[in-house]
Amino acid sequence: MAENYDVIIIGSGPGGYVAAVRAGQLGLKTAIVEREHLGGICLNWGCIPTKALLRSAEILDHSTHLKDYGLVLEGKVSADVKAVVARSRGVSARLNSGVGFLMKKNKVDVIWGEAKITKPGEIVVSKTSKPVVEPQHPLPKNIKSQEGTYTAKHIIIATGARPRALPGIEPDGKLIWTYFEALKPDVLPKSLIVMGSGAIGIEFASFYRSMGVDVTVVEVLPTIMPVEDAEVTAMARKQLEKRGMKIFTSAKVAKVEKGAGSITAHVETADGKIQQITADRMISAVGVQGNIENLGLETLGVKTDRGCVVVDGYGKTSVPGIYAIGDVAGPPMLAHKAEHEGVVCVEKLAGLPNVHPTDKGKVPGCTYCQPQVASVGLTEAKAKELGRDIRVGRFSFAANGKAIALGEDQGLCKVIFDKKTGELLGAHMVGAEVTELIQGFVVAMNLETTEEELMHTIFPHPTVSESMKEAVLDAYGRVLNA
Template sequence: MQEFDMTILGSGPGGYTAAIRAAQLGLKVAIIEKDKLGGVCLNIGCIPTKSLLKDAELVNKLKHINQHGIKAENVSFNFEKIIKRSRDVAAKSEAGVKYLMKKNKITVINGFGKFNKDKTISVYDSANKEIEKVKSKHTIIATGARPRQIGDIVFDEEKILSSTGAMMLKKLPDSMTIVGSGAIGMEFAYFYNALGTKITIVEMLPKILPVEDKEISDVVAKGFKTSGITIHTNTKFEGVEIKNDKVFTKVSGDFSGEIESDVVLLAIGISANIHNIGLEDIGVELYKNGIRVDKDYKTTVDGLYAIGDCALINPEGKPWLAHVASGEAINCVEKIMNLHNHDINYDNIPGCTYCHPQVASVGLTEEKARAQGYELKIGKFPFSANGKSRAAGETTGMVKLIFDAKYGELLGAHIVGAEATELISELVMLKSLEGTAESIIKTIHAHPTLSESILEAAGVAYGEAINI
């Protein structure tokens, strides 16, 4: 049996970040991983999908390159090479995590970890043979999550796809039905539509990107429809059937009937990886879709902690995001080491969707702010009025800022358009500092930049905008 100061179960953004921070603080650390280092995010999630989306962006740019005075003829793409490039990017990311483990002298144990009743962890190989046993003073569970299944429908990853299958298809489908219009569904819709696949999106709620501000969702919906994507909102998924090599997706609601396509992608959320790892045997209390933890990430068992997608501070949930897991990892380790008692403010977590146009937001939507009783000052500035946007030919979208009218504090920030996911961090920082519109207006922004749209949006809210 090996003994460690801290053991982490799972090596995704939460797990490997926790391992590194613990090692930096002088602990003897082990990390147990059943698959590839880096977890879903680096291998079959955040990173490889951004490779796919970049290639889709390039294809789209080439379609409209004539407006820049450039002539491009007989442009083609190789779908297999696009998929391969994303896998190469994932492999390099995994290699990077391996290097970080070695650099920080972290012991990596490959295998499936399961808790024993004495809180030790047995590690099993693919043949279910015990290959190692680990004892630890502190253990952090960071097992992440997997794509959520609907009923008894099984992902065969050929016709019925999860996000994993959608990023590794061997052949470009002529048509695809996507159930769910959150970030995953929207990103794959953009990717495959750019390559010529006929896309139909099914969303049970009244708008796509349900967690985003309505005006932002409307901009994306308009752009998607213009690009040829069919969107059915207020439409419920009822089932799926494969007949004659085609997939028939049954739906009801505003649109009822069957949607025929080559493949269907079910992108309706995730399920936490909390079962079959011995948690029930040692008395860890579970919610329906996560491990119950307190604000210090402690489970109901002493010495055991949980972070990331598998952990819930309350049963209502939290954002399922890699950067949340990384932030919780550092916070958890530092609390274990009694470095501070700082709690993460989950209202200040940015959300990003990397379709085109991009979407990024932090804080309250206009709808939620009004529902909470705030009197608001709202500033909206379109990218069509921004010089850098016009020069780049990227005029779709806007910046929308929501302020508390009484104190001027930023309550919510919403961006749709080019580089939205890069622009949002300025506003996340401002909101974290409880900043106001004046903080933005009195800060000189470089010219010409897309970020001037943030300055102008704040100005609009208070009647001080210059360029609109």
Template sequence: MASQYDVIVVGSGPGGYVAAIRASQLGMKTAVIERESLGGICLNWGCIPTKALIKSAQVFEYIKHAKDYGITVQGESEADFGAVIKRSRGVADSMSKGVQFLMKKNKIDVISGNGKVKPGKKVEVTGADGKATEYEAKHIIIATGGRARQLPAAPIDGEKVIEYRKAMTLEKRPDSMVIIGSGAIGVEFAYVYASMGTKVTIIEFMPNIVPVEDEDISKELAKNYKKMGVQLFTNSEVTKVDTSGKGCVVTAKTPEGEKTFEADIVLSAAGVVANIENIGLEETGIATDRGKIVTDDYYRTSTEGYYAIGDCTKGQALAHVASAEAIICVEKIAGLPHVEPLNYNNIPGCTYCTPEIASVGYTEKAARDAGYELKVGKFPFTASGKAKAAGAPEGFVKVIFDAKYGEFLGAHFIGANVTEMIAEVVAARKLETTGEEILKAVHPHPTMSEAIKDATEAAYGEAIHL
């Protein structure tokens, strides 16, 4: 294995491995450094295996409601929790092997160990045997990702107070669980465990669950989760978790006063923090701010020859953001013409609970606060033939346009498979498509996606199906 490269990437998540592949495609000799498994947290412990868990939960829900579809299932259905976990891990393992194949296909050297950047465009890698080896590159890309945020009131012990990795590998389904935080991680695991029979309580510090979403989306998800039996406490703060007994006793300040909750397991899902400690930033002179590496629009750090992408930088902590940043960073390094900075206001956000959530652009409140006069349209899936036929009438599509010029300011979906629909709006906004043009774009019937056109018709006072 060589010791000198054009590009070395530290970390092989959806930012790191994409950067390595694009660099190799552009003719650069490339290496990637990874201390665990190729694919990083997203592929091994996040995006992919959680979706496998959610699919198992959805199948179980289908079986429990088979009579609604005219199908009789003999006997009691039961979720084999161990088998569900095993399937999820198998999906993750197969995807990691896929990344291994891509590394070989693109002739990228994979270096196992802990990477630490050093002055002079060098990276020191310490292997499992404790031996350190130094490598040099013209360009070094830091893609070290993030990890679960630790809360002072709920220190993670890996047994009773756990984070997402442990939540994916529990040997036994807990009878009860308190989830701290209602972002994507919190509500996705809430659905998985509640659907399989766990009594779930969510405690959220902000006024609404899924607090980054449009307020109408938050209210709709809250309604659905309460119907499932999930207890929700918003405007609430966990002040203590006592693990001295058999289970956990959680103390929280709520609008109704101090409350205590008993549970077998507490899942801390209060966001992520960047992995930037002990990777050589100080020695290399790379600037940080509020726990993130500082970069320009092309991911150059304050030290020439060093770059940073993904969750360790200021952008949204999303896999597709890391991948987009990776390509922009590498193409700028390669000197390709017309490389555009990423528009962080046109990044789709997807949450894979049931019903799913997908959004892009301004929320209604943010658009009004920005001074826009709006045209807002909503179309409920109760009026969608495809949704009714699928037995999934929950949720709606909400679209937001600038009343003056028709600019597509934002869209907010909640319902079955809406994460597969949001890309239409992302592309439309990228192409500066107006509301009038959406009205004239023929959408296929019957589909869930035609609700985008139906909602646009509602925004323009032309609703046909409402």
């Protein structure tokens, strides 16, 4: 006889495990099915380990200009790539074990295997075809069972996404990498081509450049980090190129030729010319696609679009009792969006009152390159495209005392307001630690704050955050320090 649950979640990434925790908190009998590793891609192969790598890169960057801070270091600082990678994997392992603890704490059963939805309210779990990727990550002790049939009133799909591959330029794990291989190189390549300049591509480009690798970025669209405000990305590009990175925009990799230990990319530029670029390795960072295969969705009639499950603001699919959250439910494909969707989905299906649907317009985006880029809401171009009458404010970090003291005065804070109502439509930042600052604007937007409340908010001095208030003041002709 099949074991019955209130909620079964397929996938234990940020969306899945947070949904499981919330379900457990609400007293729902909950199980989570995982086929490979707790924490999903984000914790094991994405957000967390990449930030550990980038922290090492940041410290190495600072060490190259210690004299600017009046410091002298005898000898040259160099990177031990094996030690850098080992630290990154260690950070991941620590958090992986933490997810297992959270499942046990919240009385969530962990079912190890691959799940297929056979009908609404029923899944069959078979033995996983993928072994646990990291042998040092032990299976959690609170595994309920493995293969078998399970039933639940609610089934949540949280299977995430995987790297997208272009025909003819498929990653091979040797010369053409995805983020999996890029996260743990045995040795540093001397040269690298990065195909795609979204957050994943630019973060790896930034890391490897800091490690001393000759990096070339190829982006098919006119700007790097295409989802960001053009003014911000222009400033970021200038700083990245100043660090020695070569960037091609409005260009595409038409084909590649593999050698014994190198790869040659035929890069077609906007004018139709072909430039051949040879490098030791290439990273394919042309986006991701949802893991919707082998779940039984087609048979059940669950609606999908462009490789993702179609859902409403509460995670409901076209089939009652089946939900989807996170990357598999479409863009923006961000861990924090997945976590929020998981909580919203569970609270709604549990019948809690006043549950608000996920507002994708208030999901912040962060890119942890050097310099960092962060944003929320509409870009200036998008606001104009929508016909909004706007006020735009800007404040340069070059006029911010803390940024100057840090030696990181190349940055910008930009805000966009509705001219008639004072509604904050968007905020965009580039510079030191802006990924930590952007949440102030996210909170402001969530509270429907206008320019008046922001102007009357006291920001501590000296902090880089003061640039946020100054940008607001600038939008209304009242900037004080520029």
